[in-house]
Structures are given as structure tokens and as C-alpha cells.
């Protein structure tokens with residue numbers, strides 16, 4: 001199907017928005033009136049710009065507070081509409097959105113609303129324009145899609161149809177099955193948005209917190225299926241009001257938006273194939289014939305009034321879910337502080353890259369690459385790449401590419417083993433690996449020469465999870481990326497209090513928990529915790545591992561006594577157990593099923609720190625309840641070392 005995006009969903013000037021939408025591969029746009037008013041381009045120039053970019057203007061919007069008002073006011077509204085319809089011809093837009101009225105003067109009278117909309121549609125028809133009437137969830141008298149449709153039906157005018165907006169429908173809790181009672185040719189437009197579920201005042205919710213499908217909690221795919229069963233043949237158009245997207249760069253937001261529609265179409269297609277085919281009302285592919293406007297002076301080529309025929313979603317290769325971490329790669333100018341920590345944790349340097357200053361440090365199945373040959377940003381050591389074990393590295397990369405992930409060159413140097421890799425939204429390079437499976441392809445170990453043996457002592461077994469703080473304006477994008485591109489499942493988001501802000505965190509994982517990534521966004525983009533990244537190592541005995549680390553002369557993050565007093569009040573411990581945790585700085589958490597989590601932290605080097613973690617009894621969490629204590633302790637350490645100039 002054709003895809004479209006409202007300019008309100010992207011940041012920047014109208015020109016920047018159009019360019020970003022076109023580059024991301026959208027077919028068309030909804031032009032928001034404010035974007036047009038603020039643009040130095042004339043409507044004809046905007047039309048030409050869109051044409052140059054290969055974009056159609058699928059909708060002009062919104063017109064507000066038109067219907068069911070006193071006669072004199074309605075006369076003024078018609079005058080306003082005449083101007084806008086003229087503008088739309090210049091713009092090459094054939095459909096205008098009319099929102100249900102929020103005017104205090106509007107009356108609760110469906111017959112009057114229908115009569116006014118019919119009159120409006122009559123005028124619109126003279127200009128070759130169609131009216132799509134949309135129920136705003138906070139409309140004064142019309143706030144549900146079925147009510148808007150009843151009025152459209154009563155008006156009975158060929159140039160009047162309805163606009164469905166998934167936000168207004170799903171935020172009101174309306175039953176989307178009723179959509180199938182609307183003939184597809186009377187659905188003039190479909191706007192899609194998701195939103196997080198915790199409800200608030202619906203207007204604030206809509207204006208600030210909409211997000212792209214797959215990023216929130218609505219069943220947008222379910223709604224789209226109902227719409228498609230009517231025979232609707234217009235575009236799938238994203239209309240997302242979101243404070244973050246309004247500020248972030250338009251180009252990545254547009255790509256994020258397109259990825260969400262690709263994943264949505266995949267979901268709709270897949271689910272549809274599993275069900276018995278739904279009865280489809282055949283959709284007329286052309287709107288009702290419209291008389292050209294006699295008043296228009298402009299000898300413009302008429303805007304394309306024919307929606308493109310329904311085309312199948314281009315096939316997206318099936319998800320190839322990663323089955324473990326192959327490695328994590330840290331880049332740093334000075335290896336010693338990091339390798340000092342790794343050595344104290346029990347890691348040994350086991351291999352060296354054949355041609356680059358990259359060392360492999362290993363313990364159990366945990367592998368850390370320390371790279372001193374790459375460009376390091378101002379904030380020091382950082383995690384630059386992650387190797388994911390993949391049952392089909394090429395297939396994983398093909399899917400990533402189909403979902404618009406930037407595909408990286410397969411070889412970083414001519415002599416390297418070819419590896420499929422893509423970039424995550426935060427720039428982390430993700431390598432799809434088949435460690436030990438195929439020496440010619442996807443076995444990154446082929447580039448390394450053994451220089452030692454991993455320690456035999458029991459300690460770290462593998463990487464348990466990565467915690468990656470995302471740039472604040474890429475958080476929702478990152479969650480959708482990991483879900484759609486990598487096929488990981490996303491858990492609900494949790495809020496973690498930091499001394500200087502609130503961090504939203506959402507974990508993504510594979511079904512058996514061998515790949516877990518906690519994505520976090522900080523509240524204050526200037527604060528250094530915002531950029532922190534950590535690698536958590538799984539151990540079967542966190543107390544022994546912590547002791548060994550400390551005995552090697554490395555300090556663990558000190559945790560305040562108050563934390564342990566609270567633990568004592570909360571849980572019963574065996575004799576001496578709590579004292580051990582207190583002595584070592586081990587944090588403790590228990591889930592409802594009695595599973596437990598014990599974990600402790602190293603100091604931070606650049607952006608990076610390590611965690612030792614022991615899960616028992618099937619605990620699947622990350623210790624979110626302990627995170628505020630950990631964050632405060634890290635602040636305290638940073639402040640203290642700043643005071644001594646360290």
C-alpha cells in the first residue's frame with residue numbers, strides 16, 4: 001500500500017520535513033496547515049517541491065470548528081473554506097481533513113452537522129476537493145468514529161467521507177470492529193498512531209505522547225485489518241504528535257516512521273494469512289468523479305486524484321532471532337584501566353587480532369574485545385560493537401536492510417573475515433556471527449590469533465545483558481529497532497529515579513533470555529550518566545566473584561548502609577548473609593515467584609562499567625528497584641573523584 005506521513009510528525013522546516021519523508025521512502029505527505037503558514041514557499045512551490053521529491057500531497061489538514069454552529073458563524077466558516085479549497089488546488093491536494101468541532105458555540109444536533117457538512121462538500125466539489133470528517137476524541141459533541149460516520153452517512157454527499165485516526169478510536173476504547181460497517185470508499189483517509197497506555201487527559205495524551213505504531217500499547221495492526229476489510233484503498237498515513245520527534249532530527253525520525261509502517265504491514269499481512277480470508281467489499285479505486293472548479297484561475301495540471309491500487313507489502317525476510325552474545329567490543333585510547341578491571345574480574349587475554357590493535361579477553365563464554373586502534377570520542381572508553389550469535393547471519397542482515405537499518409561494509413579491512421553488520425540507532429555496530437561454525441564466513445575468530453588460555457577458575461560464565469543508554473531522542477526508535485529488526489521481545493517500560501532526573505528503561509530480550517539488552521533514556525541530556533553503558537556478567541557465585549575482584553585490588557562500587565538497613569526490613573536472610581552483601585556492596589532483589597538477583601558494580605572507565613550478577617530461581621529482571629541506589633552511588637563516586645581531581 002502507499003505510505004504517507006503527516007508533516008507534524010517530523011521536526012524542522014517544511015522543506016526539511018518533505019526531504020526527510022522522501023528520503024525515507026514515503027510516497028506522500030499530509031501537509032499540516034501550520035507548516036504551510038510558516039513556509040516561505042508558495043503553495044505552488046510546495047507542490048513543485050513535492051513533485052520533485054516524488055511525493056504526493058495526500059491530505060491537507062486540519063480545518064476546525066466548521067459544523068453545527070449558528071448560521072452566521074457557519075457563513076463565515078464557508079468563506080474560510082472557499083479560500084482553503086482554492087489553496088488546495090494550488091497545492092495539488094485533493095482531500096482536506098475536517099475535525100469534529102470543539103467550538104463552544106457548536107450545538108448537539110446531528111441533523112444540523114450533516115446539513116452543514118453537505119453544504120461544505122458541495123462547495124468542495126466545485127474545487128475538485130473531498131472532505132474527510134474526523135472525530136477528535138475530545139470533540140465537543142462528536143468524539144467517536146461511529147458517530148462521525150453516522151453524520152457523514154446522513155449527509156449523503158459523494159465529496160464527503162470520513163477520516164479514521166487510530167489514536168482517536170483506540171484512546172476512547174471504541175470497538176474497532178464497527179469499522180467494517182463503513183463502506184471502504186467512504187473512508188477517505190486513514191491516520192495511524194500508537195501511544196503508551198497509561199492514560200491521561202486525552203487531549204494532552206494526543207498532542208504530546210503519540211508515537212509510531214509498535215512503540216506504544218495500542219493494537220494498531222488489529223485496527224488496520226478492520227479498515228482493510230472494508231476495501232479502503234487510500235494510504236496508510238502516520239499522524240504522530242510527539243514532543244520528542246518535534247525536536248529530533250527529521251531524517252532519522254522519518255526512517256523510524258517508515259520502519260514502523262513496514263513492520264506494521266508485515267504484522268497485518270502475517271496475521272491475515274493465518275486467518276480465514278475476510279469477506280472483502282470490492283473497493284472502487286477512483287473517488288467519485290468531481291466537477292472541476294469553475295472559479296480556479298490556475299491552469300495547473302490536476303493533482304493525481306486516483307489513489308494507487310492496493311499493492312502487496314514488499315516481502316520482508318522473516319526475523320532471525322539472535323541466540324546469544326558472541327562478544328562486546330570496547331574502544332578506548334588507553335587499554336590499561338579497562339583491562340585492569342577485566343583482569344581483576346578473572347578475564348585473561350586469549351587472542352590478538354592479526355592486523356589491528358584489538359585484544360580478545362575471555363572468561364567462560366564471555367568475550368570482550370578491547371580495541372585501541374579506533375577513534376574514541378571525548379567521553380572516553382565506550383562500547384562500540386556487539387557480536388550477536390545468529391542462526392543465519394545473512395538472513396538477519398537481509399531483514400535489517402529491508403527494515404531500513406544502515407547496513408555496514410562486510411569487511412572493516414581487506415584481510416578481515418566478512419561479517420554481516422548493521423548500525424543500531426545509537427550508532428552501536430551489531431555483527432551477526434556464527435562463532436565456530438564457518439571459518440570462511442561469519443566466524444570473527446578467524447581474524448584472531450591465540451595468545452593464551454581462559455582461566456579455568458569458576459567465575460564469569462557469559463554476558464548476561466548489556467545496558468545501553470540511548471540518546472534521549474532515539475529511545476522509542478531504539479525499542480522499535482530491536483523489536484522489529486532483531487525480532488526481540490520488549491518488556492514494559494519502567495522508570496528509574498536518578499538523583500538528577502528520571503530514567504525510562506525498557507528491556508528487550510530473546511525467548512530464552514540469552515540475549516538481553518536494557519535500553520535506557522536519561523532525563524537530562526547534559527548529565528554524564530545519560531551516556532553510561534554497562535556489561536553485566538553472569539556468575540554462579542557472585543560473592544566469590546566479588547571477593548576475587550576485591551582481592552585483586554579493585555574496588556567495588558560502595559553502597560550506603562541505609563540500603564542494607566532497608567533490605568533487613570524487607571527480607572529475612574540467613575545468618576551473616578546480609579553482612580556479606582554489606583561488606584562487598586552487593587545489591588539484592590527478589591521477584592514474586594521467589595527468584596533472586598544479586599549484583600554488584602565496578603567503577604566506571606570512560607562511559608563503561610561492569611556488573612557481576614547472579615540469578616537464582618528463574619529471576620528474569622534487572623534489579624530496577626536497586627537502580628536508583630546504584631545511580632546515586634555512581635554520582636557520589638564521580639563527585640568525590642572530581643574533588644580530588646581524578
Ligand SMILES: O=C(O)c1ccc(O)c(O)c1
Pocket residue numbers: 061062097099134136165191206207239
Ligand atoms: O490535535 C489536533 O487538533 C488534531 C488535529 C488534526 C488531527 O488529524 C488530529 O488527529 C488531531
Ligand SMILES: [Mg+2]
Pocket residue numbers: 134165191239
Ligand atoms: Mg488525526
